[in-house]
Amino acid sequence: MYGTAGEFMAEILGADIFRWIEIVAAIVATIFVAYVISWAIMVFVKKSSFPVETGKKVAKITRYVIYVMGSILIVAYLAFDVVGAVIGLGFLGLAVGFGLAGVVNNFAAGITVMISKSFAVGDEVKVSFFEGTIIKMSMTKTVLETKDGEIVYVPNSFFLSNPVSRKKHITPTSHKHDLE
Numbered sequence: 001m002y003g004t005a006g007e008f009m010a011e012i013l014g015a016d017i018f019r020w021i022e023i024v025a026a027i028v029a030t031i032f033v034a035y036v037i038s039w040a041i042m043v044f045v046k047k048s049s050f051p052v053e054t055g056k057k058v059a060k061i062t063r064y065v066i067y068v069m070g071s072i073l074i075v076a077y078l079a080f081d082v083v084g085a086v087i088g089l090g091f092l093g094l095a096v097g098f099g100l101a102g103v104v105n106n107f108a109a110g111i112t113v114m115i116s117k118s119f120a121v122g123d124e125v126k127v128s129f130f131e132g133t134i135i136k137m138s139m140t141k142t143v144l145e146t147k148d149g150e151i152v153y154v155p156n157s158f159f160l161s162n163p164v165s166r167k168k169h170i171t172p173t174s175h176k177h178d179l180e
Contacts (some may be wrong), residue, residue: 004152015158016118016135023077023078025078026070026073026074027070027074028065028074029070030066030069030070030071030074031038031067031070033066033070033165034062034066034067034070035063035064037061037062037063037066038059038062039059041055041058041059041062042055042056042059042140045058049117050114050115051114054110054111054114054138054139057139058111061169065152072077098176101142102155102157104137105157106140106141106155106156106157107139107140107156108154109155109156109157109159109160110138110141111137111139112156112160113137113142113159113160114137118159118164118166119134119164119166120134120137121134121136121137121164122133122134123167124166124167125144125164125165125166125167126164126165126166127154127158127159127162127163127164127165128162128163130144130154130158131144131146131147131153132144132145132146132147132150135151139156140155140156141153141154141155141156142154142156142159
């Protein structure tokens with residue numbers, strides 16, 4: 001027979017109850033940290049002129065990265081043989097990294113372009129052989145409308161690797177400070 005209820009539960013669960021409490025606490029802590037950091041990113045985005053939709057995507061990606069890191073740490077804590085899994089994931093990450101290099105490059109360039117505020121929607125730009133008015137900016141591409149009415153999707157990395165000339169979109173109210 002079992003001496004205490006704890007010994008009985010340990011036998012049923014196959015592990016010490018304190019180990020399960022530590023695992024649950026680690027899961028809760030991972031979720032808490034992920035939400036706090038994504039909340040902080042959204043507070044920063046709302047206080048800056050960074051596009052809100054882009055900030056939401058960055059916060060969501062950050063939250064998922066923290067979930068993955070927390071999961072790996074929890075599995076490592078459980079003392080599974082993670083060496084083989086880590087090596088396999090490393091090779092998988094390398095293959096995916098090579099496959100998505102262009103996407104990641106355009107994503108990073110999009111963040112750089114949006115933070116630097118080099119141009120905005122409504123500006124007329126010329127970059128290499130592309131020329132037109134910016135009608136939309138996203139994390140991976142900028143959409144231009146040419147004078148002929150064509151829509152051109154330009155990868156954001158193109159803006160970082162080529163010279164860009166810009167004619168700011170002028171509204172009637174923006175001239176009042178030009179007169180002295």
